[in-house]
Amino acid sequence: MCLGVPGKIVETYEKGGLKMARVDFGGVFREACLDYVPEARVGEYCVIHVGFAISVLSEEDALETLDLLRQIGSLEEELGTGSAA
């Protein structure tokens, strides 16, 4: 129930006094409410949970994390200790 899926905001509009968006989940489109993330813009990615955006994903943090984890992988390759490809 707490899964939440990342999706890309493709369009924003108002409905019933709420800030809404059309969100692209890798080709599947659903409506989501942006009222809790009023700063979210078209083109940004949000975690969507039961029709509500609960987080705007930070690209900078995402890249930093991946970088850090890739460094573990490359260190392993250097040392020849791991199974990283």
Add this chain to the structure above:
Amino acid sequence: MKYVTEYRDAALVKSVIEEIRRTVTRPWTLMEICGGQTHAIVRHGIDQLLPPEIELVHGPGCPVCVTPLELIDKALEIAARPDVIFCSYGDMLRVPGSKRDLFSVKAQGGDVRVVYSPLDAVALAQQHPDKQVVFFAIGFETTAPPNVMSVLQAQKLGLKNYSILVSHVRVPPAINAILSSPHNRVQGFLLAGHVSAVMGYWEYPPLVEKFRIPMVVTGFEPLDIVQGILTTVQLLEAGKIEVANAYQRAVTFDGLKPAQAAINKVFMECDRKWRGIGMIPMSGWCLRPEFGEYNAEKRFDVADIHAEESPLCIAGEILQGLKKPHHCPAFGKQCTPENPLGATMVSSEGACAAYYKYKRVEA
């Protein structure tokens, strides 16, 4: 898919697991609080790839599993009324009450509907002014912002035929209860990523101080989970007692302030009974008195129902991390997803359902 594919990179996951193997020097028992993470761990076999020193025990973070039996029986009673459209997240439909489940109410003619979002239930109330629309508002901190928004929307629209049956639970009091138990074995916590996206992680430093164990905010993809485990193990091995965030792209310390404000406007803290565990003080949310007209329990005046669990089911011990699903003599025999004795065998977040689905029968 962006923010998904790159976090399922098998080579990267393996290299992080290698790093865990290099870091660990002694046995550690960690608990993932969230049932969504339990399913991801078992599905991807992460528990089997970890070095033997690391044991993962599964926590109570399955909202469907901990919703008390009495409340499910109340839901069944309300849903069976001819004037009611009863709306629920899909997970709840097969959860056994003491005699039947929501599916069987539907089969017997009850108007029970699965909705994707609680706003869909509000829309139904607008479309059916002659009916009472009731939404089964269960869940942890993640479903609270949508659920309270449905009440605020109903209020804004002046709807008199919308109410919610509330069974909200919160993570920090559950962690407090688990760590206070004399049987506790947990030495580090993987905190639920999306609960933290909403609430931030400012509630955890006092728990970390009180119990002297590290806690790490962790996401849901395989790479997120192994990163959360690595960070926890690094803290444990270094003797560092603190809260860390291994899900930085989605979680900030403060969390989602507008959502927290909406929750505080509509809900207040209350004692809550957890199915299989018992009452945990101030572990739930319920409607504030000023929103009492949206309280389905009051609107329908359902009497307190005395309900009894299956004597075979050990879901309570499983939810507290004291036992694992295959320790239950009924697992896979009297109790299966088709004929569940307890809610942990039903939900997409229940530990028993995960072990059954991915055929995990050995330790």
